[in-house]
Amino acid sequence: MITPILLCGGSGTRLWPLSRKSYPKQFVPLVGETTLFQASAQRLTGEGFAAPMVLTNSDFRFIVTEQMAEVGIDPGAILIEPSGRNTAPAVLAAALWLQARDPDGLMLVAPSDHVVPDAAAFRAAVAAAEPAARAGQLVTFGIKPDRAETGYGYLELDGDPGDFTPQVIGLERFVEKPDLATAEGMLASGQFLWNAGIFLFSVKAIIAAFETHAPDLMAPVQGAVDKGQPDLGFLRLDPEAWDGASDISIDYAVMERADNLAVVPYAGGWSDLGGWDAVWRESGPDGDGIVTQGRASAIDCADSLLRSEDDGLEVVGIGLKNIITVAMPDAVLVADASRAQDVKQAVSALKAKSARQAEAFPKDHRPWGWFESLVVGERFQVKRIHVHPGAALSLQSHHHRSEHWIVVEGTAKVTVDDKVQLVSENQSVYIPLGAVHRMENPGKVPMVLIEVQTGSYLGEDDIIRYEDMYARGQGAKG
Template sequence: MQATVPALAGTAVRRRSPMPVVQPVILAGGAGTRLWPLSREQYPKQLLNLIAEDTLLEATANRLAGVAALAGREPGAEAPQIVVCGEEHRFLIADMMKRVGRPARILSEPCGRNTAPALTVAAMHAIAAAGDSADAVLVVTPADHSVADVGAFRLAIGKAIQHADGGAIVTLGVKPVAPETGFGYIRAARRAHRGAYTLERFVEKPHLELAKHYVASGEFWWNSGIFVVRASVWLKAVGQLQPEMYRQCLAAYQAGEPGANGGDVLNIGKEAFHACPSDSIDYAVMEKLETLPDIAGMLVPMDAGWSDVGSWAAIWDIASKDAAGNAARGRVLFDGATSCLAHSEGRLIACVGVQDVVVVETADAVLVVDKSHVQDVKNIVQRIRSEHGHEVVNHRKVRRPWGCYDSIDHGDRFQVKRIVVEPGASLSLQMHYHRAEHWVVVRGTARVTCGETISILSENQSTYIPIGTLHRLENPGKTPLEIIEVQSGAYLGEDDIVRFEDNYGRK
C-alpha cells in the first residue's frame, strides 16, 4: 500500500469517469465515555456487542456491504471499506472485519483529531486507490451507531449517492420524535427535490427548551453524522475552508507507512497528524458551506430506527423489555422493578423494588445510575481519570494482537495474570527493568526464550524470567496457550516493557 498524492484541493473538481466507485468509510475513533464501565479508552463502544451478537462496528460493516448497487453501480464499482481508527485499536478492528468477511483498508491514526481530519485522510486514500476513475463517492458513517431497519437505511443511502454524484455534500437526517438534548440538529428547507432538502444550518446540542422548539417547528432534523460526498468535493471544501487541516492531512497521508505485517493497514504519519487542527465534520465544513457557492449541501431523510447509542438510556430505548419495561443482559433477576436496565458481565445482578435505574457490572467496576442522569456518567469518568484510575483505560481483561491477559490478583510487590496466546502468535522480544516473572503453563505448549536459552514447556511445567533478562513467549501449537504469570518487583506497570522485536509494529 502506497500513500499516493491526491489531486490538490484548490483545483477544479474533475470527473474522468461518469460513475466513480462507491467507497464505504467507517469512522471508528472515539471513546464513548457515557457508556462506562463497558466502554473504555482501549476498548470503546464500537468494539462492544451492546445490542446483538455482532459488535457495533461489525453491524456497521455489514449494513454498508453492497451499497454500490443502490445507485445502479455494478458490484465491482464498490471499493473495500475504509476504516479510520486509533492505532491502539487497529488489530482488534482488523480481526473484526475479517470475522464478518468484509475486506477493509485500515487507516491507523497516531492520535485523535476528530472526524474532519479522519474523513480527509480517508478521501485522500480513496482517490489514491480509485485508479482510472480518479474519484470515489464516500459513504461515511460512524462505527458506533445502531440502525434497526437496514432496508430503509439502504434506500436513504441510495438517494444520497445520486445527489453526491452531482457534486453535493449530503447528510442523512432523522425526524426527531422527542426533544433530545444529546443530539445535534439540522435545519433544512421545506421543499424537497428528488427526495432531498437543501441544508440551511447545523445546530449544536441545544438546551431542553430550545430542543422542544426545534421539534415543534417541524423544520429541524436530528444530525445522524452520516454523510455521502465525492472524495474530490470533500477535499476541495476542506482545502478552501480549512487549508491548514488539508495541508497537515496531506503531509500525514504522504508520510504514511504500511503496517508491520503488510496487508491493508496504513499507519498515518505521526508528526504532521499531531500538528493537524482537531475539528468535527460539522464545525470544519458543514456549518460553513454557505460560503462555497459551487458546493451544495443536501439532506436526505432517513426513517430507519436510528440511534447513536450515546447513553445507557439509549440502550434501554432499543433493547427488548419484559412486561414491566425492564431490559437485561447477562445474569439478572428483577423483582418488583420497573423500567430498569441491568447488564452483567459475570456476577448476578438482582434489582428489587427499584424504578428507572441502570445497573452495569464488570469485573472491576459497577455503575448504578438513574436513567434521567445517564448523561452525567462522563463526569464520573473524568473524576476517575483525574485520580489516575486504571478503570477508565482498560478492562481487567485486556486484548492484545497475540491474544489477551486477565489481571487476576495484585498486591504491593506482586501481580498475577492469566495469559492466553493464540495459535502461531508470539509476544514481543522484551525485557523489564523492575520485575521478574514466573510462568506456569496450564494449557497448550509454550516456546520460551530466556536470555540465550530457548525451551519448550508443556502443561504443568514452569520457568523463571529474572529482572533485566531478554525474553519472549510464543505459541507454536494449534490450540490456544494458557499460562499463569506471577510478576514480582518494585514496579509492575505496563510501561516497564522494552521491546526489541515485535511482529505487530509496536515500539
C-alpha cells in the same frame, strides 16, 4: 464505487464502565452479539461498496483487523491517526488518500459506534443519495426524530420529508443541541431531523469544500498523508505534519459553511448509543421496562437496566425504578436513568483521583490476544494471559521482575535465552529476572496460561523488546 470510511477513534465516556479509553464502546457488544464496529462494517459491505477504509489510532489498529476478520471482512486501507484531531482532519485524510487511487469515487463517512437495525433500509437511503453526491452535492442523512431529544444536533429541511421515502431534500441549516422547549417545537414542526453525522460525497467535492471553507487544514493533512509510513498493513500518518492540523469537526469546518448541501431523511431506526438510557431503549425492555444482560436478575423492578459483564458476578435488583446498574469486575455503576448523560462525570472524578478504572479496561487487549490481572500485591501480580492461535508475544526481557508461567489450556512454545521448549497443560516454566524470553501459541486453539510476577516493579513499561512480529517498538504497548 462507494468507499465506506469508518471512524473509530472515540472513547465513549458516557458508557463507562463498559466503554473506556483503552477499549471504547465501538469494540464492545452493547446490543446484540456483534460489536458496533463489526455491525457498521457489515452494514456497509456488499454490492456497490469497496472495501471499507478505517481511521483509528495506534492502540486500536490490531483490534480493528481482528474484529473485521471475525465477521469475514477484508479491510481496505487502515490509516493510523497520531493523535485525535476530531472528524474534519480524519475525513480530509481519507479523501486525499482516495484522491490518488479513486479520484472519481464516492466516500460514505460513518461513525463506527451507531446502531442501525435495518441495514437494507439504510442502504436504500444511500442509493437515493448517490445521484446527488455524484453531481457534486454534500449529502448528509437526517434521522426522523421520535422524541424531543436534547442530546443531538438537528438539521432543518427546506422541503417536506413526506412519508420518509428515501429522497434528496435541500438542507436549510444545522442546529446545535437545543434546550427541551426548542426541541419540542422542532419535533412538532416536522421540519427538523436529527443530525447523524453520516455523509456521502464525491472525493472531488469534499476536497474542493475543504479548499474553500477550511484551507488551513489542507497543507498539514496533505503532509501527513504524503509522509505517512507503511507499518505492516497500516499507514501511519506523519505525526509532525498532523500536529499542525486544527482540532475541529467536519460540521464546523465545512458543512455549516457550504452551499451545496442536501439531506436524505431516514426513518429506519437509528441510535448513537450516547448513554445507558439509549442502550436500555435499543435492548428492547420487557413489559415492566426491564432489561437484563448477563448474570442479572430484577425483582419487583421497573424501567431499569441491570447488566453483569462478568460470569462470576451476580447482579440482583430489588424494588428498583428508573435505575441503571452496570457491573464490571473492577467497577460498578449505579445511576438514576434520568442522569444517564452525566456518567462522564464519573470518569472525570476517577481521573482526578488517579483511579485506573477511569480509562483502563480490565482486559488489556494486545495484537496477540489479551491479559487481565487477577491479583495484585505490593511485590507480586497474578495474570491470566490468552494467546490467539499462531500468535506470539515479543522477544523481551525485564529489569525488575521474574515470571512463572503455568499453562492451563493449549500448548505454549517458550523461549528462555537459548532454550526453546513446548509447555503443555499443567506444566510450568520459570523466567528469571533479565532473561530474554518469548511465549508463542503454535496450536490451532487458544492458549491460556497463568503468569505469576514477582519483583520490585511490576509496571507494563518494564519491557525491552528485541523482536516483535507486530512491529510495536518499545514501551508498554509500542
